[in-house]
Amino acid sequence: MVGFLTTIFNWAQGILGLPATSLADALPWWDILWAFIYFVGAVILLIINVIMLIWIERRAAGFFQERVGPNRVGPLGLLQTVNDTIKLLGKEWIMPAAADKLIYLIAPLLIVTISVTMYGLLPYGPGITPVTLNVGILFFLAISSVNTLSVLMAGWGSNNKYSLLGGMRTVAQIISYEIPMALSIIGIVMITGSLDLGTIASSQAHVWNVFIQPVAFVIFVISALAELTKSPFDMTEAEQEFVAGYHTEYSGIRFTLFFMGEYANLFSMSALGVVLFFGGANGPFLPPWVWFIGKTYVFILFMLWIRWTFLRIRVDKMMKFNWKVLIPISLANLLLTGVGIKIWQAATGAIKW
Amino acid sequence: MSDFITEADGLETQEFILNLGPQHPSTHGVYRARLIMDGETVISAENKVGYLHRGIEKLAEGITYAQFTPYTTRFDYVAGALQPWAWCLALEKLGNIVVPERAEYLRVIVGELQRIASHLVMLGSIVLDFSAITPWTYVFNAREDISDLLEAVSGSRLLVNYFVNGGVNADLPEGWIPKVEKALDSMLKRLDDFDRMVSGNEIFVGRTKGIAVVSAEEAIEYGITGASLRASGLTFDLRKDSPYSIYDRLDFEVQSMPAGDSFDRYYVRLLEIRESAKMVRQALKQLPAGDIRAKVAKVWRPAPGEAYAAIEAARGIMGYQVVSDGTVKPYRVHMRSPSFCNIGIIPAKAPGLTLQDFIAFIASLDFVLGDIDR
Numbered sequence: 001m002v003g004f005l006t007t008i009f010n011w012a013q014g015i016l017g018l019p020a021t022s023l024a025d026a027l028p029w030w031d032i033l034w035a036f037i038y039f040v041g042a043v044i045l046l047i048i049n050v051i052m053l054i055w056i057e058r059r060a061a062g063f064f065q066e067r068v069g070p071n072r073v074g075p076l077g078l079l080q081t082v083n084d085t086i087k088l089l090g091k092e093w094i095m096p097a098a099a100d101k102l103i104y105l106i107a108p109l110l111i112v113t114i115s116v117t118m119y120g121l122l123p124y125g126p127g128i129t130p131v132t133l134n135v136g137i138l139f140f141l142a143i144s145s146v147n148t149l150s151v152l153m154a155g156w157g158s159n160n161k162y163s164l165l166g167g168m169r170t171v172a173q174i175i176s177y178e179i180p181m182a183l184s185i186i187g188i189v190m191i192t193g194s195l196d197l198g199t200i201a202s203s204q205a206h207v208w209n210v211f212i213q214p215v216a217f218v219i220f221v222i223s224a225l226a227e228l229t230k231s232p233f234d235m236t237e238a239e240q241e242f243v244a245g246y247h248t249e250y251s252g253i254r255f256t257l258f259f260m261g262e263y264a265n266l267f268s269m270s271a272l273g274v275v276l277f278f279g280g281a282n283g284p285f286l287p288p289w290v291w292f293i294g295k296t297y298v299f300i301l302f303m304l305w306i307r308w309t310f311l312r313i314r315v316d317k318m319m320k321f322n323w324k325v326l327i328p329i330s331l332a333n334l335l336l337t338g339v340g341i342k343i344w345q346a347a348t349g350a351i352k353w
Numbered sequence: 354m355s356d357f358i359t360e361a362d363g364l365e366t367q368e369f370i371l372n373l374g375p376q377h378p379s380t381h382g383v384y385r386a387r388l389i390m391d392g393e394t395v396i397s398a399e400n401k402v403g404y405l406h407r408g409i410e411k412l413a414e415g416i417t418y419a420q421f422t423p424y425t426t427r428f429d430y431v432a433g434a435l436q437p438w439a440w441c442l443a444l445e446k447l448g449n450i451v452v453p454e455r456a457e458y459l460r461v462i463v464g465e466l467q468r469i470a471s472h473l474v475m476l477g478s479i480v481l482d483f484s485a486i487t488p489w490t491y492v493f494n495a496r497e498d499i500s501d502l503l504e505a506v507s508g509s510r511l512l513v514n515y516f517v518n519g520g521v522n523a524d525l526p527e528g529w530i531p532k533v534e535k536a537l538d539s540m541l542k543r544l545d546d547f548d549r550m551v552s553g554n555e556i557f558v559g560r561t562k563g564i565a566v567v568s569a570e571e572a573i574e575y576g577i578t579g580a581s582l583r584a585s586g587l588t589f590d591l592r593k594d595s596p597y598s599i600y601d602r603l604d605f606e607v608q609s610m611p612a613g614d615s616f617d618r619y620y621v622r623l624l625e626i627r628e629s630a631k632m633v634r635q636a637l638k639q640l641p642a643g644d645i646r647a648k649v650a651k652v653w654r655p656a657p658g659e660a661y662a663a664i665e666a667a668r669g670i671m672g673y674q675v676v677s678d679g680t681v682k683p684y685r686v687h688m689r690s691p692s693f694c695n696i697g698i699i700p701a702k703a704p705g706l707t708l709q710d711f712i713a714f715i716a717s718l719d720f721v722l723g724d725i726d727r
Contacts, residue, residue, distance in 0.1 A: 061486070061487075064487050065486065065487050065490035065491075066490055066491065066494050067490060161369060161371055165393065165708075231484055232556060234484060238484070238709075240378055240379040240481070240482045240483070240484060240712055241379070241708050241709055241712055243377065243378060308486065308487050309487060309550075310485070310554075310556065311480065311483035311484060311485040311551075311554060311556045311557050311560070312483050312484040312485075312556070312709075313556050313559075313560075314559070314560050314707065314709050314710070315393065315707070315709065316707070317559060317560075
């Protein structure tokens with residue numbers, strides 16, 4: 001067992017580019033144990049999160065729409081999602097006869113794997129960051145764009161026209177919107193001088209980045225909505241056009257995995273927004289992780305509010321908006337940030353003209 | 354998309370057939386469109402109807418006139434109360450029956466309430482096709498009040514069987530009129546909310562303005578009637594142009610919009626709701642006392658002959674042609690249903706639209722499958 005874990009760690013070390021000391025020598029037993037606990041913790045957090053998020057989404061939607069929402073199963077309907085999950089687990093697995101079987105089956109697994117990985121990177125508070133990476137933000141963006149792949153795999157593997165169109169839209173959309181998102185984050189990286197999520201969060205102890213980089217924040221929110229394929233950018237599912245988009249042909253547990261992945265990504269993207277713009281786990285009186293989760297949920301509610309208010313934009317207009325509006329603005333913001341940093345440094349005497 | 358990738362660039366593209374429906378979330382029933390697509394652009398569209406055909410015209414020949422009346426509500430089930438009106442008008446023409454004045458007023462009140470409910474459904478479902486679920490619940494809550502009112506007068510909420518040959522089924526229940534006033538007030542308030550939320554919405558306007566423009570000439574050529582016709586700049590409305598019942602005593606304006614695009618087809622219905630609310634209020638004020646039903650024999654045998662009557666139903670002109678051979682059963686019944694005539698424009702206007710705009714276009718035509726297939 002030790003040998004097996006050591007192999008995994010050495011392998012992970014190589015991939016992540018950590019210093020090349022052997023983990024088996026460097027790490028005592030309890031470190032390996034901790035890593036395992038973190039992993040289990042991330043999975044449990046993911047599941048609890050998804051259950052809570054679906055409940056919050058449905059109750060919030062009910063509130064916005066002059067109706068009640070789920071309120072029968074358990075107190076305030078809290079157990080409704082548990083009930084639904086059990087129902088979905090019991091459903092038949094239907095696979096289209098002409099599906100590309102391997103791709104069809106891997107797609108839902110991939111989306112959940114990625115979500116768990118992203119949960120491992122988030123700084124929940126000082127000392128409770130499962131994996132601290134000095135390139136955390138880059139790794140986060142890179143791993144989140146693998147989502148595109150799983151959606152495309154689902155769309156292609158299902159051998160369904162609606163799924164394919166939905167999958168193709170996703171690729172166009174997510175890849176395009178990653179650019180303004182990355183550009184909006186670079187400004188913050190320039191100010192902080194670090195790519196590590198924990199450092200970015202703790203550097204905002206005095207003033208949140210949202211006040212320093214308001215334009216970047218707006219761009220981030222818009223691109224995050226597009227990345228998550230939430231309304232008004234929910235083209236990939238677009239039930240009015242594509243029935244259910246890329247997961248039209250999925251049922252039972254496979255559909256559940258897609259659903260879980262979607263909500264898990266909603267949490268991790270909001271958490272990234274909190275880390276970048278709202279000071280991460282910083283806050284008075286309460287324990288840091290409470291601040292972190294609380295801020296993230298406020299951010300999520302904001303996203304849901306947008307979702308239940310807006311209509312779906314047209315695909316070509318969405319692309320135009322990205323390339324002709326968002327990217328120029330984010331580039332201009334980047335330029336201003338650079339000039340601003342230099343002026344600040346000159347004013348504080350950090351550099352001499 | 355075809356603007357960007359062409360075969361001249363060395364990339365091979367392929368058209369494919371997309372069967373939109375009969376089981377599809379936004380075809381509003383079992384309508385099926387056979388689309389030939391180039392990526393997301395519609396190249397050609399073909400209407401495929403008949404999935405809800407029930408053979409009701411033939412059915413009518415086997416039952417008596419009175420027995421057929423409830424069937425008529427089954428065509429346009431979204432505007433159930435309005436449907437028997439045309440049938441009853443045709444029968445009254447056939448048998449020279451004079452409907453009491455109070456019954457005429459009750460018909461107008463219930464009919465206009467049903468028209469409001471039907472248009473509310475249309476407004477809700479077109480924004481639902483843009484994935485705006487919240488405004489949909491606003492208008493459906495407003496419709497709920499009207500359904501309660503219709504239930505109070507007729508006993509049913511959807512297939513309102515209130516009109517009968519020679520009048521109406523029952524008089525108003527006690528305390529109904531104040532409820533109508535209250536429901537109309539709250540409905541208009543919700544409608545204003547809806548209007549503010551949707552009609553000026555950048556995304557909604559961008560996706561409906563200038564999409565699938567139907568000119569006045571085309572609308573006439575294709576036999577489009579109802580609100581979809583009035584969205585093309587025409588003001589043709591049977592209630593004004595050949596008034597039946599007591600519409601000539603009401604003061605109202607025929608609403609119309611100039612452009613003929615999806616937005617105008619949506620907005621003209623919103624305007625018509627306000628106009629219908631005005632009409633209901635006027636009719637309630639003028640409501641006389643008296644009988645609610647003319648004397649019609651239980652076993653009714655009209656003289657042999659033919660009659661045609663049409664009304665302005667929620668989706669356009671609903672007409673009935675009834676042939677009598679002097680027995681208790683009609684010899685032949687044929688109906689002109691507005692939805693069936695209105696969807697004829699779809700193949701002409703679909704080419705060049707994206708799939709998303711196509712969905713918005715068919716939603717703006719506001720058809721009901723029960724009305725198309727009968």
